[in-house]
Amino acid sequence: MKTGHYNSKLDNIPFGILVGLIIALLSSYLIFSIKNTTSLAIFESQYIVALYMPYIQLGAIANLMPFFVFNHFDMMNAQRGVIFSTIILFVLVAATKFLL
Numbered sequence: 001m002k003t004g005h006y007n008s009k010l011d012n013i014p015f016g017i018l019v020g021l022i023i024a025l026l027s028s029y030l031i032f033s034i035k036n037t038t039s040l041a042i043f044e045s046q047y048i049v050a051l052y053m054p055y056i057q058l059g060a061i062a063n064l065m066p067f068f069v070f071n072h073f074d075m076m077n078a079q080r081g082v083i084f085s086t087i088i089l090f091v092l093v094a095a096t097k098f099l100l
Contacts (some may be wrong), residue, residue, distance in 0.1 A: 008075070016081015017065045024089055028059025051100045053093050060089045
């Protein structure tokens with residue numbers, strides 16, 4: 001059931017990018033904190049980013065939630081922003097895996 005076109009100041013690409021990145025990073029931190037309950041001493045090494053990449057990969061899946069919420073309210077530009085933030089995360093993960 002569509003609710004019609006939702007004209008709002010929030011229906012823009014930068015807002016979608018911001019929401020996508022925040023949701024992905026928060027969910028990856030949540031996954032990390034559930035899986036590694038010992039301490040944050042793992043981040044004291046020199047390859048901090050490389051150790052956190054698997055969690056960012058899992059956190060990017062959480063971008064489905066804002067994508068479908070924006071789809072329900074017919075906010076196409078915000079959807080594009082969420083897709084773009086997922087692509088940004090993919091490039092970050094791919095570059096990290098190949099460079100480190």
